[in-house]
Amino acid sequence: MFVSVSAIYVPATAWAVLSYDWSIPIVGDFVFRPWRLLMLLTLLPGIIGGLILIRYPESPKYxxxxxxxxxxxxxxxxxxxxxxxxxxxxxxxxxxxxxxxxxxxxxxxxxxxxxxxxxxxxxxxxxPLFQKPHGFNFVLCNVALFCMFFSSNGIQLWFPEIVNRSSNDENRNSTVCEILGSSEQGQNELMNSTNICSDAISTNTYIDSMIVGVAFLVGFSIQGVILNPLGRKNVLMAALILSILSGFLLHFVANPIVVLILFCLCILLPGLSISIMLGAIVDLVPTSLRGKAVSLCMSLGRLGTIAGTNLMGIILLQYCTTTFALLSLILIVCFVVVYHLPIRNSA
Structure with missing residues (x-):
């Protein structure tokens, strides 16, 4: 749940800091500007957390x-x-x-x-994690987590850029890919002109990013309520189906509010599924291997984040439709993997 707090804190802090244009000369060509202050403020929670951990003892088990x-x-x-x-x-x-x-x-x-x-x-x-009787299930868990990280974090990183470019759409009646396509064309024309490129960030970029953070906060709360009554596997599959449907609809929907909701679902549902999947992994491997299993799955999941964010950065503008189709395909693979995993519905 604290992930959602950070997803609200970062855009809110950026909005407060980057809205102003000032500069303080420090030494030589080094100038302290708002973006440098933003870097320090985003580091602050981690520093505070590290200082708090100093007074805590080591794990008795360790x-x-x-x-x-x-x-x-x-x-x-x-x-x-x-x-x-x-x-x-x-x-x-x-x-x-x-x-x-x-x-x-x-x-x-x-x-x-x-x-x-x-x-x-x-x-x-x-x-032993890759040997019978749990080797096959463990590999499937890694594939599922890779896909979840790929889709959720891959979209989330580029979401502010998509919103910022969409804010230039005057008629507010274009799909996401149409807006990104016209934005890319405009940038190509700008490269051949003498006009100055605008690096302004739209207010909607901050607001929509905070809405995603609030959606995570609400999503985690709802997930905690429905997980036991509906079952872990059922919730996982329902979340993945909704995220696949949302990714598919992004190709056609033009209404800005509906687009925001669909983006929230594409980011939120695979992101929420990660915590459920980690709980399932704990049940699928013996106690002596659980620590290693979760660590390995999270490491491979982070590789999914790296792959998703970099791939989207390369193909999003030029092949927008292909990008969202790929994300839907990744989530379909994830759904098939989760369906074949022997995950208990009881938490």
Whole structure:
């Protein structure tokens, strides 16, 4: 849910900062301008989060895996005092607490080895994920997450640019691809003229981006309510069907409000599906492999983000119709994969 807060914070901050045009000379040719301030303000939440984490203890589970039982007990006691306001001994009503030793399945893969041997041991520890009985399902999960990240983040990154170009549409009666096509033609003509290119950002760009963030916030709230009654797999498939339909309709719809709603659905529904999919992965692999499984799936999902954002940047303007058709195709593949996964409807 905090992802949606950031999706509101970033455009709101950009609107407040980039609406002004000022400059402060610092040293030589280095000039402090609004976009530099925006970079600092977007870094601020991460810095605050990092400072907050300093006072938190290490995970007791990790400390036990490193044979640091005393430090693990201190961490558990800190957590108990933070949550309950009481030491762990009072919460459990006992004089002494002993923690069950953590099985050292990974045996300090990183710290005990160096160089190529470390990589070999990481590969050996990961290998069971790709073997029977859960290897096939794990690969399908990776494909599904790749497609979700590809479509959701691929559109979301370029959404402000699409809105900004659409704001120049005077008759407000053109499809997205028609607007982008005329915008590209206008830029090509500008390159051959002496006119100055305008880098102004439309107010609608900020507002529509914040609307997407609010949509995420509402979407996460609704998802939490309907997930258990309707079932995890049912919600996943319904979300993917709606996102496929939204991507298809973007080829034809010209009404600005409907276009905004369709874009929100194309970004929102695959994005919400990611968290549901991660919960399903946890159920599909053994406890000892869950950490590795989620980490690998998220890593490959981020590759989907890289692929989607870069590919859309290359083909969106020149092959707009093909771009949205490709996104719909990616989501269809994702739907087929999710349909064949043995995901339990009960969370």
């Amino acid at each position: 400390l036990l895996s490193q044979q640091k039982e005393e430090e693990a007990l201190i961490a558990v006691d800190w957590i108990s005092k933070f949550n309950r306001g009481l030491p762990i001994t009072q919460v459990l009503n006992c004089n002494e607490v002993r923690l069950k030793p953590e099985i050292q399945a990974e045996e300090n893969i990183i710290s005990n080895y160096k160089g190529w041997q470390m990589l070999t041991n990481i590969a050996r520890a990961t290998k």
